[in-house]
Amino acid sequence: MKWLLTLILIFCSNPIAAATVSVSKLDDERPKTFQQPAMPTASTSNLFLQASPAPDQDAAVGIVSWEKRTRAKIHAVLSAISLIPHEARRALEILVRDVTENGYLPVSTAFALLVAAGAAAERSIRRNRLNHWDGLEQYLPSLVLSMLIAPLYFIVNLPPSVRLIAGSYLLLFVAYRFASALVDHVAPYSVRRKLKTVIGLSLFTAATIMVGDVLLIDPDVVTAIEVLASCVILMLVMRLTWTTAGRDAAVNTALSLYIVGAWILWCLDARAFFWLSVYPALLPPILRSITRVVQDVACRKLQIPDSNSRTILLVRGGRAFVLALALAWLAFVWETDINFPGHNIPLVHQALYGLLRGALVLLVADIVWHLAKAAIDRMLAQQSLPSAEPLENGEAEHSTRLQTLLPILRNVLAVAIFVVSGLTILGQIGVDIGPLVAGAGIIGVAIGFGSQALVRDIISGFFYLFDDAFRVGEYIQAKDYRGTVEGFSLRSVKLRHHRGPIFTVPFGELGAVENMSRDWSKTKILVTVPYDTDLEKVRRIGKAIGQALLADPEVGRFFIEPLKLKGVEDFAEYGIVISFAMITVPTAQQSFIKRTAYASLRKAFQENGVTFAQPTVNIGGKDSPEVIAANWEHQRAKASGQANG
Numbered sequence: 001m002k003w004l005l006t007l008i009l010i011f012c013s014n015p016i017a018a019a020t021v022s023v024s025k026l027d028d029e030r031p032k033t034f035q036q037p038a039m040p041t042a043s044t045s046n047l048f049l050q051a052s053p054a055p056d057q058d059a060a061v062g063i064v065s066w067e068k069r070t071r072a073k074i075h076a077v078l079s080a081i082s083l084i085p086h087e088a089r090r091a092l093e094i095l096v097r098d099v100t101e102n103g104y105l106p107v108s109t110a111f112a113l114l115v116a117a118g119a120a121a122e123r124s125i126r127r128n129r130l131n132h133w134d135g136l137e138q139y140l141p142s143l144v145l146s147m148l149i150a151p152l153y154f155i156v157n158l159p160p161s162v163r164l165i166a167g168s169y170l171l172l173f174v175a176y177r178f179a180s181a182l183v184d185h186v187a188p189y190s191v192r193r194k195l196k197t198v199i200g201l202s203l204f205t206a207a208t209i210m211v212g213d214v215l216l217i218d219p220d221v222v223t224a225i226e227v228l229a230s231c232v233i234l235m236l237v238m239r240l241t242w243t244t245a246g247r248d249a250a251v252n253t254a255l256s257l258y259i260v261g262a263w264i265l266w267c268l269d270a271r272a273f274f275w276l277s278v279y280p281a282l283l284p285p286i287l288r289s290i291t292r293v294v295q296d297v298a299c300r301k302l303q304i305p306d307s308n309s310r311t312i313l314l315v316r317g318g319r320a321f322v323l324a325l326a327l328a329w330l331a332f333v334w335e336t337d338i339n340f341p342g343h344n345i346p347l348v349h350q351a352l353y354g355l356l357r358g359a360l361v362l363l364v365a366d367i368v369w370h371l372a373k374a375a376i377d378r379m380l381a382q383q384s385l386p387s388a389e390p391l392e393n394g395e396a397e398h399s400t401r402l403q404t405l406l407p408i409l410r411n412v413l414a415v416a417i418f419v420v421s422g423l424t425i426l427g428q429i430g431v432d433i434g435p436l437v438a439g440a441g442i443i444g445v446a447i448g449f450g451s452q453a454l455v456r457d458i459i460s461g462f463f464y465l466f467d468d469a470f471r472v473g474e475y476i477q478a479k480d481y482r483g484t485v486e487g488f489s490l491r492s493v494k495l496r497h498h499r500g501p502i503f504t505v506p507f508g509e510l511g512a513v514e515n516m517s518r519d520w521s522k523t524k525i526l527v528t529v530p531y532d533t534d535l536e537k538v539r540r541i542g543k544a545i546g547q548a549l550l551a552d553p554e555v556g557r558f559f560i561e562p563l564k565l566k567g568v569e570d571f572a573e574y575g576i577v578i579s580f581a582m583i584t585v586p587t588a589q590q591s592f593i594k595r596t597a598y599a600s601l602r603k604a605f606q607e608n609g610v611t612f613a614q615p616t617v618n619i620g621g622k623d624s625p626e627v628i629a630a631n632w633e634h635q636r637a638k639a640s641g642q643a644n645g
Contacts (some may be wrong), residue, residue, distance in 0.1 A: 575613025
């Protein structure tokens, strides 16, 4: 930093020395200068406008006028640097004269001492208690200081000049204390002191510029003070850039060039372009800091969850408030910056203010979207939580219905907010959205004819949901697709097969849907027993197993009707086919319940001597005599019949 400061001093030494020669002459002419009206800088351009030249001539005249104005400003600033000590002494004399001549010295001294005592107390409290505070308490000393200074400022009768000067510096001093508290809260420890220095010097320069008119300081001298202070701030920011750990030299070089470019825009009095270049660098860390502070206060101090609507409203509202202030300041700068290109062109004026209003529309849309999204996500999270007790039929139906419709509602809401915001922004910047809407309708009709499958899928999905054909978590079968419904989009449904694969099926391809999880589910178990089995005994065994499963704490709550014997289903080749059945609520434990019932039946049959039928094959050896005699008689009768025939 020392070499940079040296180069600046060498660069400024020659103009300062040249301007020192004319100091006495300028001092003699100073009273006349204050009485003369300000020379309009745009008089030359007004003359050209009256002549109504061609557009190319307008651009050339504007460039020449800007070049002359910039050159004159540079010479005036360089000449005014040497006048800074003289103007400072003269301003101090004016201030002392206002205080002493009207008998305000005791009051002003007491006011200054009280303010100094309050500032010292605030600093002492901050140093002694800062390590014990983590949150809004860090801003409490600055808030108390401002609440004490404000009544004191209005109660004490001060001279007009002192009142204006004290008000300017005190206002920016309180702003600096709040900014320091914010830096201590969110900035890394290694850069806090440097950031505070940059902020303090910037606010002090702003206060000095504000009191320049009160003390009748030459505007060129005020501009010179502003430029010199900006040089110091530039050096501090450059030092902060290069001393920050975690970045390589290429990134630091790019940031340095970016900062120098913004500083040049400031020096050339292109204030609108300057703020446009500064916003990308300042707004992201400021917004991150606001988010961090608000979330910390909401979660740690107020005990409000992150997903709560109040937290989201505070976070997004705080960010929107900062962005709105930035947009308002940019509008003010553009309105007061006569050097901004196209300042006097109505079309440019309308377009820029339309963009600013469009940005405000985006901020409102952002808040609405995040609030709606958080509410939907919170309801989905509540519905997906496992319940300790089985839900009633109405409650279960309501839960699955919400899990089905809320994701689609979220997507539709996102599209609606996007479309409405886009059309509103286009209307704000002067675009006639009537033909746009009509053209969108025509394009929609063309898309409908060109992509009939897409339209069919969307409309079919709408009617499937309208008919409540299936919901998230239900097991369905449609054509060759079967599985558990995991989610929806506008045109398709996702089915998870019981073996693991997931099918993404367009609604138009589903056709008739078989829902296996609606209201209740009936499970049948087929068992084959020998023909000599006692069916009454089997019935009692089935009833006992059903009561045991019903009393089981793990699966009993899922039963509507317990397991019981339904009767004989069929007579097979090697036994009697009997069936058991049970009715349960739709649950993911259905397969587990069925396997448990199978295991219980096998164990109970073994304990009660009931066997399962098994296929048998009889294999014989030599024929018995009776069989041989019967075969001989059969063959003889057959032979005699053939002879008679």
